[in-house]
Amino acid sequence: MNDTLDVVLRLVAVLVVFLVFPLLVGQTEHKVMAHMQGRLGPMYAGGFHGWAQLVADGVKFAQKEDIVPADADRRVFQLAPAVALLPYLLVLIAIPVGPDGFVGQTLDAGLIFVLAVMGVGVLGSLMAGWASANKFSLLGGLRTAAQLMAYELPMLLTAASVAMAAGTLSLPGILDGYHWWWTPWQLVGGVVFFTAGLAELQRPPFDMPVADSEIIFGAYTEYTGLRFALFLLAEYAGIVVLCALTTVLFLGGWHGPWSGSAGWVWTLVKTALLAFVVIWLRVSYPRLREDQLQKLAWTVLIPLSLAQIALTGVVKVVIS
Protein backbone atom coordinates (compact mmCIF):
# COMPACT_ATOMS: atom_id res chain seq x y z
CA MET A 1 0.00 0.00 0.00
CA ASN A 2 2.79 2.39 0.96
CA ASP A 3 4.66 1.58 -2.26
CA THR A 4 1.54 2.17 -4.33
CA LEU A 5 0.95 5.51 -2.62
CA ASP A 6 4.58 6.46 -3.25
CA VAL A 7 4.33 5.66 -6.96
CA VAL A 8 1.01 7.47 -7.32
CA LEU A 9 2.34 10.57 -5.55
CA ARG A 10 5.43 10.65 -7.78
CA LEU A 11 3.35 10.31 -10.93
CA VAL A 12 0.97 13.05 -9.78
CA ALA A 13 3.95 15.32 -9.08
CA VAL A 14 5.35 14.64 -12.57
CA LEU A 15 1.93 15.38 -14.08
CA VAL A 16 1.69 18.68 -12.18
CA VAL A 17 5.17 19.70 -13.37
CA PHE A 18 4.18 18.72 -16.91
CA LEU A 19 1.05 20.88 -16.76
CA VAL A 20 2.55 23.91 -15.03
CA PHE A 21 6.15 24.38 -16.22
CA PRO A 22 5.51 24.64 -19.99
CA LEU A 23 2.92 27.36 -19.27
CA LEU A 24 5.44 29.21 -17.10
CA VAL A 25 7.95 29.08 -19.96
CA GLY A 26 5.26 30.33 -22.34
CA GLN A 27 4.38 33.24 -20.08
CA THR A 28 8.07 34.09 -19.62
CA GLU A 29 8.50 34.04 -23.38
CA HIS A 30 5.69 36.59 -23.81
CA LYS A 31 7.21 38.94 -21.29
CA VAL A 32 10.91 38.48 -22.15
CA MET A 33 10.29 38.92 -25.88
CA ALA A 34 8.22 42.03 -25.24
CA HIS A 35 10.98 43.60 -23.15
CA MET A 36 13.81 42.61 -25.50
CA GLN A 37 12.03 44.05 -28.51
CA GLY A 38 11.09 47.25 -26.69
CA ARG A 39 7.32 46.75 -26.95
CA LEU A 40 4.60 46.32 -24.40
CA GLY A 41 2.97 43.07 -25.41
CA PRO A 42 -0.49 42.24 -24.04
CA MET A 43 -0.91 44.37 -20.91
CA TYR A 44 -4.63 44.42 -20.10
CA ALA A 45 -5.81 40.88 -19.30
CA GLY A 46 -5.85 40.40 -15.53
CA GLY A 47 -4.66 43.87 -14.67
CA PHE A 48 -1.05 43.63 -13.49
CA HIS A 49 1.24 43.45 -16.57
CA GLY A 50 -1.33 41.34 -18.41
CA TRP A 51 -0.57 38.24 -16.35
CA ALA A 52 -3.83 36.53 -17.38
CA GLN A 53 -3.12 36.72 -21.12
CA LEU A 54 -2.02 33.09 -21.18
CA VAL A 55 -5.28 32.03 -19.50
CA ALA A 56 -7.21 34.09 -22.05
CA ASP A 57 -5.27 32.41 -24.86
CA GLY A 58 -6.15 29.03 -23.44
CA VAL A 59 -9.84 29.91 -23.25
CA LYS A 60 -9.67 31.19 -26.82
CA PHE A 61 -8.13 27.93 -28.05
CA ALA A 62 -10.74 25.86 -26.20
CA GLN A 63 -13.62 27.83 -27.70
CA LYS A 64 -12.48 27.47 -31.30
CA GLU A 65 -14.17 24.96 -33.57
CA ASP A 66 -12.25 21.73 -34.06
CA ILE A 67 -11.84 21.44 -37.82
CA VAL A 68 -10.56 18.43 -39.76
CA PRO A 69 -9.98 19.16 -43.48
CA ALA A 70 -12.24 17.17 -45.81
CA ASP A 71 -9.36 15.47 -47.64
CA ALA A 72 -7.35 14.73 -44.53
CA ASP A 73 -6.68 11.30 -43.10
CA ARG A 74 -9.02 11.82 -40.15
CA ARG A 75 -7.68 9.40 -37.58
CA VAL A 76 -4.00 10.13 -38.16
CA PHE A 77 -4.76 13.85 -38.22
CA GLN A 78 -6.55 13.67 -34.87
CA LEU A 79 -3.99 11.41 -33.24
CA ALA A 80 -0.95 13.48 -34.18
CA PRO A 81 -1.09 16.11 -31.37
CA ALA A 82 -1.20 13.38 -28.73
CA VAL A 83 1.79 11.60 -30.28
CA ALA A 84 3.67 14.90 -30.26
CA LEU A 85 2.85 15.77 -26.65
CA LEU A 86 2.79 12.56 -24.60
CA PRO A 87 6.46 11.54 -25.03
CA TYR A 88 7.55 14.64 -23.09
CA LEU A 89 5.34 13.59 -20.18
CA LEU A 90 7.06 10.19 -20.16
CA VAL A 91 10.52 11.79 -20.33
CA LEU A 92 9.84 13.94 -17.26
CA ILE A 93 9.40 10.76 -15.19
CA ALA A 94 13.10 9.90 -15.59
CA ILE A 95 14.65 13.32 -14.90
CA PRO A 96 16.15 13.64 -11.42
CA VAL A 97 15.39 16.89 -9.60
CA GLY A 98 17.25 16.51 -6.33
CA PRO A 99 19.56 14.11 -4.46
CA ASP A 100 18.46 10.87 -2.76
CA GLY A 101 15.79 9.60 -5.09
CA PHE A 102 14.10 12.93 -5.86
CA VAL A 103 13.06 11.55 -9.24
CA GLY A 104 9.88 10.11 -10.73
CA GLN A 105 11.42 6.73 -11.40
CA THR A 106 15.05 5.61 -11.40
CA LEU A 107 15.72 3.83 -14.68
CA ASP A 108 18.76 1.68 -15.28
CA ALA A 109 19.22 2.97 -18.83
CA GLY A 110 17.57 6.33 -18.18
CA LEU A 111 19.72 8.27 -20.63
CA ILE A 112 18.79 6.00 -23.55
CA PHE A 113 15.14 6.03 -22.43
CA VAL A 114 15.01 9.82 -22.44
CA LEU A 115 16.62 10.22 -25.87
CA ALA A 116 14.54 7.39 -27.37
CA VAL A 117 11.22 8.74 -26.17
CA MET A 118 12.06 12.32 -27.18
CA GLY A 119 12.68 11.02 -30.72
CA VAL A 120 9.17 9.51 -30.79
CA GLY A 121 7.61 12.95 -30.31
CA VAL A 122 8.76 14.02 -33.76
CA LEU A 123 6.54 11.31 -35.27
CA GLY A 124 3.61 13.55 -34.28
CA SER A 125 4.83 16.34 -36.56
CA LEU A 126 5.40 13.87 -39.40
CA MET A 127 1.90 12.41 -39.00
CA ALA A 128 0.42 15.92 -38.94
CA GLY A 129 2.42 16.94 -41.99
CA TRP A 130 1.29 13.99 -44.05
CA ALA A 131 -2.30 13.65 -42.88
CA SER A 132 -3.27 17.29 -43.41
CA ALA A 133 -3.45 16.88 -47.21
CA ASN A 134 -1.81 20.28 -47.63
CA LYS A 135 1.37 21.00 -49.54
CA PHE A 136 2.71 23.40 -46.92
CA SER A 137 2.15 20.76 -44.26
CA LEU A 138 3.92 18.16 -46.41
CA LEU A 139 6.89 20.49 -46.88
CA GLY A 140 6.98 21.09 -43.14
CA GLY A 141 6.87 17.35 -42.48
CA LEU A 142 9.71 16.71 -44.92
CA ARG A 143 11.85 19.41 -43.34
CA THR A 144 11.06 18.05 -39.88
CA ALA A 145 12.20 14.57 -40.85
CA ALA A 146 15.39 15.82 -42.51
CA GLN A 147 16.19 17.98 -39.50
CA LEU A 148 15.57 15.19 -37.03
CA MET A 149 17.86 12.79 -38.87
CA ALA A 150 20.62 15.41 -39.03
CA TYR A 151 20.49 16.50 -35.40
CA GLU A 152 19.70 13.21 -33.64
CA LEU A 153 23.25 12.00 -34.23
CA PRO A 154 25.23 14.81 -32.53
CA MET A 155 22.75 14.71 -29.65
CA LEU A 156 23.30 10.98 -29.12
CA LEU A 157 27.08 11.25 -29.49
CA THR A 158 27.40 14.01 -26.89
CA ALA A 159 25.08 12.16 -24.52
CA ALA A 160 27.27 9.08 -25.01
CA SER A 161 30.26 11.22 -24.06
CA VAL A 162 28.63 12.06 -20.71
CA ALA A 163 27.74 8.41 -20.16
CA MET A 164 31.40 7.48 -20.82
CA ALA A 165 32.58 10.09 -18.32
CA ALA A 166 30.20 8.88 -15.63
CA GLY A 167 30.45 5.19 -16.43
CA THR A 168 26.69 4.74 -16.18
CA LEU A 169 23.53 5.30 -18.21
CA SER A 170 21.33 6.07 -15.21
CA LEU A 171 20.55 9.78 -14.85
CA PRO A 172 20.72 9.85 -11.02
CA GLY A 173 23.90 7.78 -11.34
CA ILE A 174 25.45 10.37 -13.64
CA LEU A 175 24.65 13.09 -11.10
CA ASP A 176 26.06 11.05 -8.22
CA GLY A 177 29.39 10.80 -10.04
CA TYR A 178 29.49 14.49 -10.96
CA HIS A 179 32.50 16.69 -10.14
CA TRP A 180 32.71 20.41 -10.84
CA TRP A 181 35.44 19.95 -13.48
CA TRP A 182 33.08 17.85 -15.62
CA THR A 183 31.40 21.01 -16.87
CA PRO A 184 34.57 22.49 -18.51
CA TRP A 185 35.59 18.97 -19.58
CA GLN A 186 32.25 18.39 -21.37
CA LEU A 187 31.72 22.03 -22.38
CA VAL A 188 31.88 21.44 -26.15
CA GLY A 189 29.56 18.46 -25.79
CA GLY A 190 27.14 20.55 -23.75
CA VAL A 191 26.95 23.29 -26.37
CA VAL A 192 26.47 20.72 -29.15
CA PHE A 193 23.76 18.89 -27.15
CA PHE A 194 21.85 22.08 -26.42
CA THR A 195 22.08 23.28 -30.04
CA ALA A 196 21.01 19.92 -31.45
CA GLY A 197 18.16 19.80 -28.93
CA LEU A 198 16.95 23.23 -30.05
CA ALA A 199 17.00 22.00 -33.63
CA GLU A 200 15.05 18.89 -32.67
CA LEU A 201 12.40 21.09 -31.01
CA GLN A 202 12.34 23.27 -34.13
CA ARG A 203 12.89 26.40 -32.07
CA PRO A 204 14.33 29.52 -33.73
CA PRO A 205 16.92 29.81 -35.24
CA PHE A 206 16.22 26.22 -36.33
CA ASP A 207 12.53 26.75 -37.14
CA MET A 208 12.73 26.13 -40.87
CA PRO A 209 10.10 23.29 -40.62
CA VAL A 210 7.50 25.65 -39.12
CA ALA A 211 8.70 28.87 -40.77
CA ASP A 212 5.43 30.79 -40.42
CA SER A 213 6.32 33.51 -42.93
CA GLU A 214 6.96 31.10 -45.81
CA ILE A 215 5.24 27.75 -45.23
CA ILE A 216 2.66 28.99 -42.74
CA PHE A 217 3.64 26.90 -39.70
CA GLY A 218 4.51 23.81 -41.72
CA ALA A 219 2.94 20.64 -40.39
CA TYR A 220 0.50 22.61 -38.19
CA THR A 221 -1.04 24.72 -40.98
CA GLU A 222 -4.41 22.95 -40.90
CA TYR A 223 -4.73 22.70 -37.13
CA THR A 224 -6.90 25.00 -35.05
CA GLY A 225 -8.26 25.17 -31.56
CA LEU A 226 -7.23 22.70 -28.89
CA ARG A 227 -5.23 20.44 -31.19
CA PHE A 228 -3.09 23.37 -32.28
CA ALA A 229 -2.71 24.37 -28.62
CA LEU A 230 -1.49 20.85 -27.87
CA PHE A 231 1.25 21.22 -30.50
CA LEU A 232 2.27 24.55 -28.95
CA LEU A 233 2.24 22.94 -25.51
CA ALA A 234 4.46 20.16 -26.87
CA GLU A 235 6.97 22.76 -27.98
CA TYR A 236 7.10 24.36 -24.53
CA ALA A 237 7.19 20.99 -22.77
CA GLY A 238 10.10 20.17 -25.08
CA ILE A 239 11.90 23.31 -23.92
CA VAL A 240 11.44 22.27 -20.29
CA VAL A 241 12.68 18.75 -21.00
CA LEU A 242 15.67 19.88 -23.06
CA CYS A 243 16.77 22.45 -20.48
CA ALA A 244 16.34 19.99 -17.61
CA LEU A 245 18.32 17.33 -19.50
CA THR A 246 21.14 19.74 -20.33
CA THR A 247 21.18 20.74 -16.67
CA VAL A 248 21.40 17.13 -15.53
CA LEU A 249 23.97 15.99 -18.06
CA PHE A 250 26.30 18.98 -18.34
CA LEU A 251 25.66 21.47 -15.54
CA GLY A 252 25.61 19.15 -12.56
CA GLY A 253 21.87 19.12 -11.86
CA TRP A 254 21.29 19.56 -8.13
CA HIS A 255 24.99 20.10 -7.32
CA GLY A 256 25.81 23.50 -5.82
CA PRO A 257 26.18 25.15 -2.39
CA TRP A 258 23.81 23.65 0.22
CA SER A 259 22.80 20.99 -2.26
CA GLY A 260 21.96 18.62 0.59
CA SER A 261 18.89 20.57 1.68
CA ALA A 262 18.10 22.68 -1.40
CA GLY A 263 19.35 20.61 -4.31
CA TRP A 264 16.05 20.82 -6.19
CA VAL A 265 16.30 24.63 -6.16
CA TRP A 266 19.58 24.37 -8.06
CA THR A 267 18.01 22.14 -10.70
CA LEU A 268 15.13 24.55 -11.14
CA VAL A 269 17.38 27.63 -11.28
CA LYS A 270 19.70 26.11 -13.88
CA THR A 271 16.76 24.87 -15.95
CA ALA A 272 15.10 28.28 -15.80
CA LEU A 273 18.31 30.03 -16.88
CA LEU A 274 18.63 27.71 -19.87
CA ALA A 275 14.98 28.28 -20.79
CA PHE A 276 15.73 32.02 -20.70
CA VAL A 277 18.61 31.40 -23.14
CA VAL A 278 16.22 29.52 -25.45
CA ILE A 279 13.88 32.51 -25.51
CA TRP A 280 16.81 34.90 -25.90
CA LEU A 281 18.04 33.00 -28.97
CA ARG A 282 14.59 33.27 -30.52
CA VAL A 283 14.65 37.06 -30.49
CA SER A 284 18.34 37.42 -31.42
CA TYR A 285 18.99 35.14 -34.37
CA PRO A 286 17.47 35.03 -37.87
CA ARG A 287 16.15 31.74 -39.21
CA LEU A 288 18.73 29.42 -40.79
CA ARG A 289 18.13 28.31 -44.36
CA GLU A 290 17.53 24.59 -45.01
CA ASP A 291 20.99 23.97 -46.52
CA GLN A 292 22.63 25.97 -43.74
CA LEU A 293 20.78 23.80 -41.22
CA GLN A 294 22.06 20.58 -42.76
CA LYS A 295 25.57 21.97 -43.18
CA LEU A 296 25.74 23.07 -39.56
CA ALA A 297 24.75 19.60 -38.35
CA TRP A 298 26.96 17.50 -40.60
CA THR A 299 30.09 19.66 -40.88
CA VAL A 300 30.21 21.39 -37.48
CA LEU A 301 28.21 19.61 -34.79
CA ILE A 302 29.04 15.99 -35.65
CA PRO A 303 32.84 16.56 -35.92
CA LEU A 304 32.72 18.54 -32.67
CA SER A 305 30.82 15.78 -30.87
CA LEU A 306 33.24 13.13 -32.18
CA ALA A 307 36.13 15.28 -30.92
CA GLN A 308 34.36 15.52 -27.56
CA ILE A 309 34.05 11.73 -27.39
CA ALA A 310 37.77 11.35 -28.18
CA LEU A 311 38.64 13.91 -25.49
CA THR A 312 36.40 12.14 -22.96
CA GLY A 313 38.03 8.80 -23.77
CA VAL A 314 41.56 10.17 -23.43
CA VAL A 315 40.88 11.93 -20.13
CA LYS A 316 39.03 8.89 -18.80
CA VAL A 317 41.98 6.60 -19.59
CA VAL A 318 44.49 9.07 -18.13
CA ILE A 319 42.72 9.55 -14.79
CA SER A 320 41.81 5.90 -14.25
Next chain:
Amino acid sequence: MNLSAAAHPGFLSPTGVEITFVLIGLATLGAALLTVTTRQLVHAALWLVVALGGLAVEYLLLTAEFIAWVQVLIYVGSVVVLLLFGLMLTKAPIGRSPDADSENRLVALGVALAAAAALVWVVVDAFRTTWVDLHGVAQGSSHATGESLFRHWVLPFEALSVLLLAALVGAIVLSRRDAGSPGGATTGAGSPADSATGKEQS
Protein backbone atom coordinates in the same frame (compact mmCIF):
# COMPACT_ATOMS: atom_id res chain seq x y z
CA MET B 1 15.82 -36.26 -16.12
CA ASN B 2 13.45 -35.92 -13.20
CA LEU B 3 15.86 -33.72 -11.31
CA SER B 4 16.39 -31.33 -14.17
CA ALA B 5 12.67 -31.26 -14.82
CA ALA B 6 11.97 -30.42 -11.20
CA ALA B 7 14.56 -27.62 -11.25
CA HIS B 8 12.82 -25.87 -14.14
CA PRO B 9 9.60 -23.97 -13.84
CA GLY B 10 6.80 -25.59 -15.81
CA PHE B 11 5.09 -24.33 -18.91
CA LEU B 12 1.60 -24.69 -17.49
CA SER B 13 1.71 -22.18 -14.64
CA PRO B 14 1.33 -18.82 -16.30
CA THR B 15 2.02 -15.75 -14.20
CA GLY B 16 0.77 -12.22 -14.81
CA VAL B 17 3.91 -11.29 -16.69
CA GLU B 18 3.60 -14.27 -19.02
CA ILE B 19 -0.04 -13.54 -19.78
CA THR B 20 0.85 -9.91 -20.54
CA PHE B 21 3.69 -11.15 -22.72
CA VAL B 22 1.36 -13.29 -24.81
CA LEU B 23 -1.26 -10.54 -25.12
CA ILE B 24 1.30 -7.93 -26.22
CA GLY B 25 2.75 -10.51 -28.58
CA LEU B 26 -0.65 -10.99 -30.21
CA ALA B 27 -1.10 -7.24 -30.54
CA THR B 28 2.36 -6.95 -32.08
CA LEU B 29 1.58 -9.75 -34.51
CA GLY B 30 -1.67 -8.06 -35.47
CA ALA B 31 0.09 -4.75 -36.08
CA ALA B 32 2.74 -6.52 -38.15
CA LEU B 33 0.04 -8.21 -40.28
CA LEU B 34 -1.67 -4.87 -40.81
CA THR B 35 1.69 -3.38 -41.84
CA VAL B 36 2.00 -5.76 -44.76
CA THR B 37 -1.68 -5.96 -45.72
CA THR B 38 -2.89 -2.34 -45.50
CA ARG B 39 -3.40 -0.59 -48.83
CA GLN B 40 -2.43 2.80 -47.43
CA LEU B 41 1.31 3.29 -47.61
CA VAL B 42 1.79 5.72 -44.75
CA HIS B 43 -0.53 3.65 -42.55
CA ALA B 44 1.82 0.73 -43.13
CA ALA B 45 4.69 2.81 -41.73
CA LEU B 46 2.57 3.85 -38.74
CA TRP B 47 1.49 0.25 -38.03
CA LEU B 48 5.18 -0.61 -38.18
CA VAL B 49 5.67 1.87 -35.31
CA VAL B 50 3.09 -0.07 -33.28
CA ALA B 51 4.72 -3.41 -34.11
CA LEU B 52 8.23 -2.20 -33.21
CA GLY B 53 6.93 -0.53 -30.05
CA GLY B 54 5.21 -3.77 -29.05
CA LEU B 55 8.49 -5.58 -29.54
CA ALA B 56 10.17 -3.06 -27.22
CA VAL B 57 7.52 -3.79 -24.58
CA GLU B 58 8.24 -7.51 -24.96
CA TYR B 59 11.93 -6.83 -24.31
CA LEU B 60 10.94 -4.84 -21.22
CA LEU B 61 8.83 -7.75 -19.95
CA LEU B 62 11.85 -10.02 -20.40
CA THR B 63 13.78 -7.55 -18.15
CA ALA B 64 16.03 -6.49 -21.05
CA GLU B 65 15.59 -2.79 -20.34
CA PHE B 66 18.61 -1.56 -22.27
CA ILE B 67 17.71 -3.47 -25.44
CA ALA B 68 14.13 -2.20 -25.21
CA TRP B 69 15.12 1.48 -25.17
CA VAL B 70 17.70 0.96 -27.91
CA GLN B 71 14.93 -0.66 -29.96
CA VAL B 72 12.76 2.43 -29.55
CA LEU B 73 15.68 4.78 -30.23
CA ILE B 74 16.91 3.10 -33.41
CA TYR B 75 13.78 1.65 -34.99
CA VAL B 76 10.93 3.93 -33.92
CA GLY B 77 13.03 7.08 -33.64
CA SER B 78 15.23 6.77 -36.72
CA VAL B 79 14.30 3.97 -39.11
CA VAL B 80 10.59 4.80 -39.22
CA VAL B 81 11.36 8.51 -39.57
CA LEU B 82 13.58 7.64 -42.53
CA LEU B 83 10.78 5.49 -43.98
CA LEU B 84 8.22 8.26 -43.57
CA PHE B 85 10.65 10.72 -45.16
CA GLY B 86 10.99 8.42 -48.15
CA LEU B 87 7.22 7.90 -48.39
CA MET B 88 6.60 11.64 -48.32
CA LEU B 89 9.04 12.08 -51.20
CA THR B 90 7.02 9.57 -53.26
CA LYS B 91 3.86 11.68 -52.82
CA ALA B 92 2.05 8.80 -51.15
CA PRO B 93 -1.65 9.59 -51.55
CA ILE B 94 -4.09 9.85 -48.65
CA GLY B 95 -6.38 6.85 -48.99
CA ARG B 96 -5.76 3.63 -50.83
CA SER B 97 -2.95 3.15 -53.32
CA PRO B 98 -4.45 0.83 -55.97
CA ASP B 99 -1.05 -0.31 -57.25
CA ALA B 100 0.43 -1.05 -53.81
CA ASP B 101 -0.13 -4.79 -54.24
CA SER B 102 2.55 -6.78 -56.05
CA GLU B 103 0.14 -9.78 -56.44
CA ASN B 104 2.72 -12.09 -54.90
CA ARG B 105 0.69 -12.67 -51.76
CA LEU B 106 1.00 -16.46 -51.74
CA VAL B 107 4.73 -16.47 -52.37
CA ALA B 108 5.22 -13.79 -49.71
CA LEU B 109 3.14 -15.80 -47.26
CA GLY B 110 5.22 -18.90 -47.96
CA VAL B 111 8.51 -17.05 -47.48
CA ALA B 112 7.22 -15.42 -44.29
CA LEU B 113 6.07 -18.74 -42.83
CA ALA B 114 9.36 -20.45 -43.73
CA ALA B 115 11.40 -17.62 -42.21
CA ALA B 116 9.26 -17.67 -39.05
CA ALA B 117 9.58 -21.45 -38.75
CA ALA B 118 13.36 -21.32 -39.17
CA LEU B 119 13.71 -18.53 -36.58
CA VAL B 120 11.44 -20.21 -34.04
CA TRP B 121 13.28 -23.51 -34.49
CA VAL B 122 16.72 -21.91 -34.07
CA VAL B 123 15.72 -19.85 -31.03
CA VAL B 124 13.93 -22.74 -29.31
CA ASP B 125 16.87 -25.02 -30.02
CA ALA B 126 19.44 -22.55 -28.74
CA PHE B 127 17.68 -21.39 -25.57
CA ARG B 128 15.87 -24.60 -24.61
CA THR B 129 17.58 -24.74 -21.23
CA THR B 130 17.81 -21.00 -20.48
CA TRP B 131 15.35 -19.49 -18.07
CA VAL B 132 14.80 -15.82 -17.39
CA ASP B 133 13.93 -14.99 -13.80
CA LEU B 134 11.30 -12.30 -14.29
CA HIS B 135 11.01 -11.36 -10.64
CA GLY B 136 14.62 -11.29 -9.51
CA VAL B 137 17.48 -8.99 -10.48
CA ALA B 138 17.19 -7.61 -14.01
CA GLN B 139 19.25 -9.85 -16.22
CA GLY B 140 19.24 -7.43 -19.13
CA SER B 141 20.50 -4.31 -17.33
CA SER B 142 22.89 -2.11 -19.26
CA HIS B 143 25.72 -3.38 -17.05
CA ALA B 144 25.01 -7.03 -17.82
CA THR B 145 24.41 -6.34 -21.51
CA GLY B 146 27.62 -4.34 -21.86
CA GLU B 147 29.64 -6.95 -20.02
CA SER B 148 28.46 -9.83 -22.17
CA LEU B 149 28.81 -7.74 -25.33
CA PHE B 150 32.41 -6.69 -24.70
CA ARG B 151 33.56 -9.84 -22.95
CA HIS B 152 32.01 -12.72 -24.92
CA TRP B 153 30.80 -11.15 -28.14
CA VAL B 154 33.56 -8.67 -28.98
CA LEU B 155 34.46 -10.22 -32.33
CA PRO B 156 30.91 -10.20 -33.83
CA PHE B 157 30.44 -6.69 -32.44
CA GLU B 158 33.60 -5.41 -34.12
CA ALA B 159 32.82 -7.27 -37.35
CA LEU B 160 29.40 -5.60 -37.43
CA SER B 161 31.01 -2.21 -36.79
CA VAL B 162 33.37 -2.71 -39.73
CA LEU B 163 30.46 -3.81 -41.91
CA LEU B 164 28.45 -0.72 -41.02
CA LEU B 165 31.48 1.50 -41.59
CA ALA B 166 31.97 -0.07 -45.01
CA ALA B 167 28.29 0.58 -45.82
CA LEU B 168 28.69 4.19 -44.68
CA VAL B 169 31.79 4.75 -46.82
CA GLY B 170 30.06 3.03 -49.74
CA ALA B 171 27.02 5.29 -49.41
CA ILE B 172 29.25 8.39 -49.38
CA VAL B 173 31.17 7.17 -52.44
CA LEU B 174 27.95 6.41 -54.35
CA SER B 175 26.43 9.78 -53.59
CA ARG B 176 29.63 11.66 -54.45
CA ARG B 177 30.04 10.03 -57.86
CA ASP B 178 26.74 11.41 -59.07
CA ALA B 179 27.41 14.88 -57.74
CA GLY B 180 30.92 15.02 -59.21
CA SER B 181 30.06 13.77 -62.71
CA PRO B 182 30.84 16.36 -65.45
CA GLY B 183 27.29 16.34 -66.82
CA GLY B 184 25.89 17.74 -63.58
CA ALA B 185 23.97 16.13 -60.75
CA THR B 186 20.96 14.96 -62.74
CA THR B 187 19.96 11.31 -62.52
CA GLY B 188 19.68 11.21 -66.31
CA ALA B 189 23.42 11.77 -66.62
CA GLY B 190 24.07 9.26 -63.86
CA SER B 191 22.16 6.27 -65.19
CA PRO B 192 24.04 5.70 -68.50
CA ALA B 193 27.29 5.75 -66.56
CA ASP B 194 25.83 3.18 -64.17
CA SER B 195 24.76 0.84 -66.96
CA ALA B 196 28.16 1.25 -68.64
CA THR B 197 30.02 0.14 -65.54
CA GLY B 198 27.51 -2.68 -65.17
CA LYS B 199 28.37 -3.89 -68.67
CA GLU B 200 32.08 -3.70 -67.96
CA GLN B 201 31.66 -5.84 -64.88
CA SER B 202 29.55 -8.43 -66.65
